[in-house]
Amino acid sequence: MPEAAEPAALGRVLVVDDASLVRLYYRDILQRAGFVVDEALNGIEALEMLLRNPYDLLIVDVNMPKMDGLSFLAALRGREAPLRAIPALVASTEAGSVDRAAARAAGANFYLVKPLAEDVLIAHVKVLSGRPL
Amino acid sequence: MPLVRRDPPNSPSPRPTIRAGDLHAPEPERRLAAVDALGETPDAAEYLGLALGAEGVPRVREAILAKLVSLADAGAAAALAPHLRSDDAGLRNSCVEALQAMPAAVLPILPALLRDADPDVRLLAAEIARTQASETASALLAAVLETEPHPNVCAAVIEVLAECGTAGAVPALRAARARFADAPFLPGAIDIVLARLETGS
Numbered sequence: 001m002p003e004a005a006e007p008a009a010l011g012r013v014l015v016v017d018d019a020s021l022v023r024l025y026y027r028d029i030l031q032r033a034g035f036v037v038d039e040a041l042n043g044i045e046a047l048e049m050l051l052r053n054p055y056d057l058l059i060v061d062v063n064m065p066k067m068d069g070l071s072f073l074a075a076l077r078g079r080e081a082p083l084r085a086i087p088a089l090v091a092s093t094e095a096g097s098v099d100r101a102a103a104r105a106a107g108a109n110f111y112l113v114k115p116l117a118e119d120v121l122i123a124h125v126k127v128l129s130g131r132p133l
Numbered sequence: 134m135p136l137v138r139r140d141p142p143n144s145p146s147p148r149p150t151i152r153a154g155d156l157h158a159p160e161p162e163r164r165l166a167a168v169d170a171l172g173e174t175p176d177a178a179e180y181l182g183l184a185l186g187a188e189g190v191p192r193v194r195e196a197i198l199a200k201l202v203s204l205a206d207a208g209a210a211a212a213l214a215p216h217l218r219s220d221d222a223g224l225r226n227s228c229v230e231a232l233q234a235m236p237a238a239v240l241p242i243l244p245a246l247l248r249d250a251d252p253d254v255r256l257l258a259a260e261i262a263r264t265q266a267s268e269t270a271s272a273l274l275a276a277v278l279e280t281e282p283h284p285n286v287c288a289a290v291i292e293v294l295a296e297c298g299t300a301g302a303v304p305a306l307r308a309a310r311a312r313f314a315d316a317p318f319l320p321g322a323i324d325i326v327l328a329r330l331e332t333g334s
Binding site: 021115 | 230257295
């Protein structure tokens with residue numbers, strides 16, 4: 001008799017943020033919403049994880065040590081498909097139009113200003129990963 | 134006997150003169166050489182700070198940052214601090230890391246950075262405080278938390294307090310918990326830090 005299959009996750013999300021409490025916050029919300037969540041502390045770690053695992057969505061901070069979020073996105077968009085096509089939500093404390101434009105130029109699909117309310121985060125993650133609201 | 138002209142025994146080999154102005158030369162190699170040569174120059178940090186904002190070649194930028202970190206004095210900290218306002222996220226983050234690497238040099242200007250009019254600078258200053266001694270960082274950041282109106286600056290402060298906060302920060306954390314009770318993220322994050330500080334874990 002086959003084992004009962006685990007409920008399918010809505011998708012796999014990689015959170016790229018150097019702030020441990022922010023990663024914990026996203027993980028808690030997204031796991032309760034049905035997503036599998038992995039974490040990277042900076043762009044370099046994220047690039048390594050992307051080579052090992054398939055992801056449906058990236059949530060990326062901007063200000064991070066070693067490799068900031070925009071450099072990470074620019075590097076990712078320069079890779080081969082399917083890596084370059086993974087949707088990316090940039091969530092930053094920077095609220096200026098210059099920052100939004102820089103994120104778009106680097107390859108962000110959407111830009112949100114922190115702090116993110118739970119319903120806002122879930123809605124954007126579902127939209128960007130192609131899941132029904 | 135032929136006349137043979139010899140260099141005096143201890144004469145230095147001819148080297149091109151390198152000036153501080155070469156920090157803005159068109160050739161990256163010349164700029165790199167100028168960074169190397171600038172160590173003994175008076176006001177070296179100020180020259181390097183001015184060059185840093187204009188430098189677009191990563192290896193030259195890294196050399197400038199490394200030279201400033203090696204100087205690690207008040208001049209170096211003062212030369213790095215203005216770039217916390219840069220529109221270039223990479224440069225901002227590099228300056229945060231450089232200032233973290235010189236805790237004694239940055240300490241005198243850290244209170245002013247934590248009170249800067251620009252919340253983005255205050256946020257980065259909180260991150261710079263991470264490499265201060267725990268008691269120092271905790272006291273500086275608790276003082277920020279008592280009056281800071283911007284939730285993202287508070288979030289950065291709380292993140293650092295989670296790592297190096299001491300019991301002295303508990304009253305400020307509790308007050309911020311009450312002030313931001315309806316904000317997203319902050320109440321839960323503060324609860325985690327308070328639990329850590331109160332249980333000593």
